[in-house]
Amino acid sequence: MNARTIGSFRGIPVKLHWGAVALAAVLGLLVANGVLPQLAPGWSDGAYLVAGFLAGASLLLSIFVHEAAHAVVAQRYDIQVSSLTLWLLGGVAHLEDEAPTPRAEALIAGVGPASSLALALLAAATAGITAVISAPTLLTAVLVWLAGLNAILAVFNLLPGAPLDGGRLLHAWLWKRHGDRSRATVGAARAGRGLGIMVAVFGLVEFLAGNPGGLWTAGIGWFLYAAAGQEARMGRVQGALNNLSLAEIMSPLPATMGDWAEVRDIVIEQGRTDDRIVAVDFGGNVTAVTSRRELVRVAAGAGQRNAVPARLRDLPLPKPVMLEIDNPAAAILRHHGKPIVVMDGGQAVGLVTALEIDRALALRRLTDEPQLAA
Numbered sequence: 502m503n504a505r506t507i508g509s510f511r512g513i514p515v516k517l518h519w520g521a522v523a524l525a526a527v528l529g530l531l532v533a534n535g536v537l538p539q540l541a542p543g544w545s546d547g548a549y550l551v552a553g554f555l556a557g558a559s560l561l562l563s564i565f566v567h568e569a570a571h572a573v574v575a576q577r578y579d580i581q582v583s584s585l586t587l588w589l590l591g592g593v594a595h596l597e598d599e600a601p602t603p604r605a606e607a608l609i610a611g612v613g614p615a616s617s618l619a620l621a622l623l624a625a626a627t628a629g630i631t632a633v634i635s636a637p638t639l640l641t642a643v644l645v646w647l648a649g650l651n652a653i654l655a656v657f658n659l660l661p662g663a664p665l666d667g668g669r670l671l672h673a674w675l676w677k678r679h680g681d682r683s684r685a686t687v688g689a690a691r692a693g694r695g696l697g698i699m700v701a702v703f704g705l706v707e708f709l710a711g712n713p714g715g716l717w718t719a720g721i722g723w724f725l726y727a728a729a730g731q732e733a734r735m736g737r738v739q740g741a742l743n744n745l746s747l748a749e750i751m752s753p754l755p756a757t758m759g760d761w762a763e764v765r766d767i768v769i770e771q772g773r774t775d776d777r778i779v780a781v782d783f784g785g786n787v788t789a790v791t792s793r794r795e796l797v798r799v800a801a802g803a804g805q806r807n808a809v810p811a812r813l814r815d816l817p818l819p820k821p822v823m824l825e826i827d828n829p830a831a832a833i834l835r836h837h838g839k840p841i842v843v844m845d846g847g848q849a850v851g852l853v854t855a856l857e858i859d860r861a862l863a864l865r866r867l868t869d870e871p872q873l874a875a
């Protein structure tokens with residue numbers, strides 16, 4: 502995501518994506534042209550525009566408060582938050598880890614909608630005061646709009662499907678009830694998929710009925726559907742890795758090559774044999790785990806910016822993560838799909854990549870639990 506860091510909150514980088522600015526601008530214009538002239542008639546176009554701009558900015562601030570609330574409670578449970586991002590479809594607090602208990606998960610998820618609801622009440626109460634003291638009607642109108650918007654944010658986020666907050670609450674409840682986290686993940690994700698389809702259909706119907714905002718709603722539905730699919734996969738992987746150690750799921754380290762080798766030579770060589778490439782430096786440390794396909798893609802991408810780097814070590818490949826062999830297999834979930842090099846006493850002994858995860862999934866599917874084979 503092409504997001505710009507605009508500040509930090511309790512040590513967490515706050516990122517703003519251009520889509521969030523576009524959303525605030527479009528919404529601000531809509532409010533200036535539609536809602537405000539109705540709620541507070543008799544002002545000039547310029548005044549409506551300024552008030553609309555304020556409304557758009559306060560929308561971004563509202564989303565930020567919602568995400569920051571998630572982050573504060575997550576930090577209380579010692580969960581690292583890598584960023585707070587505002588983008589086209591709202592906000593995301595990126596948590597580095599999963600909640601340790603159902604209770605922690607419910608609190609981290611619930612505080613988001615709770616803070617949106619608190620903002621709604623605060624805005625409504627302030628609107629009541631500005632109306633009583635006969636403050637400019639335009640100010641009261643913006644506050645009323647803001648109250649409604651935050652109420653919608655709270656209610657929408659409470660819809661029971663992952664990855665919405667309501668889906669997390671559902672997950673926490675299923676987890677507590679059945680004592681099985683991966684099963685709860687699959688269940689909450691399934692609800693999220695159904696919800697995504699419903700929201701997308703609703704948005705399309707709205708659009709066809711002549712409301713252009715329906716497209717945005719449909720986009721949210723589509724995003725929910727896609728994200729829920731990812732969550733379901735995550736749940737299945739969690740289930741497949743359950744009670745296994747890293748040693749049980751890894752593949753032994755394949756033949757390595759020097760990372761000083763020329764990209765061209767590697768492509769010629771690997772074309773004949775294994776697709777997997779494990780590169781080491783002069784000291785024998787693993788510096789890259791990749792495939793021929795990725796190697797060529799990265800080399801070509803780097804070549805578009807300047808000349809194609811001749812040697813593997815000059816390519817911007819993702820750095821592999823080193824994990825000790827006595828870790829549980831589930832430890833890989835924290836590293837978001839990065840290749841894992843399994844270490845034993847300072848020596849690289851194995852690999853866990855998408856290939857090994859697929860194998861663990863396949864094995865789990867063959868052995869048990871039909872409800873995981875969603």
Ligand SMILES: [Zn+2]
Pocket residue numbers: 567568571613614658666
């Ligand atoms: Zn939330």
